[in-house]
């Protein structure tokens with residue numbers, strides 16, 4: 001049995017689990033309710049590009065009640081009972097602006113949408129997923145105001161710390177832009193999260209593990225880590241069909257062997273909200289290698305940390 005004092009995050013778990021912090025922050029189950037507010041994305045509408053990121057398939061993630069034809073209130077009317085069937089203990093919710101780029105509109109429109117969600121009974125705050133090149137200073141001012149009264153996390157899709165990778169997957173921004181926006185957002189007292197995909201084409205195992213040290217320098221509140229999954233109908237699925245050897249599609253045991261050294265180098269102050277993702281097999285270009293739900297993989301991950309007697313940040317070196 002490990003003493004909770006062993007880790008700076010104050011729990012006996014071997015990594016800084018967002019879920020543990022979140023449960024103690026709210027003191028009860030709080031459930032995210034995904035929304036599709038009908039945004040598009042500058043990497044799809046021609047502003048930056050039309051093809052989007054090569055792996056992008058938002059359809060794969062949208063629950064059935066999410067539809068941009070419905071108002072925010074209507075989606076919450078349907079989304080809350082939808083989640084209630086699965087998570088009966090939840091009485092409080094966060095509105096999760098998830099699909100596409102959820103800050104890609106004028107400030108007045110954005111304020112109206114976020115306010116509509118915040119005014120809904122039982123909504124405690126917002127989670128807003130967006131690109132690091134799509135947030136204005138005025139919007140950060142508004143987020144900073146919301147953060148003083150309500151729960152708010154802004155989640156940036158960063159995906160890789162390597163510009164060659166970002167170019168290859170057609171992200172349309174570089175790592176420096178992302179790092180600057182994370183610092184700016186966190187600097188205004190806004191909880192700032194980031195997504196990273198482990199296994200993007202062109203990155204070696206060493207590259208991926210070393211990226212944990214780069215991410216560790218960011219003032220992030222939390223990260224979501226995902227193994228690479230290739231969705232049918234995407235540009236990446238086409239590339240995979242033509243050149244499968246170029247891709248790192250990990251089996252669960254290969255990914256476990258990668259994500260553990262990764263988190264050993266990750267700043268222990270950064271909470272981990274997710275270490276893998278799941279998707280319906282029918283949506284994947286090659287579903288053979290991954291058949292675990294996120295909770296099943298998490299159990300394997302925690303068991304392996306225990307077996308190896310290791311933990312998040314064990315080899316983290318602060319750059320002074």
Ligand code: SF4
Pocket residue numbers: 040041042043044051052053056057058099100101131157171
């Ligand atoms: S920025 Fe997001 S929504 Fe836009 S193309 Fe990339 S993954 Fe898709």
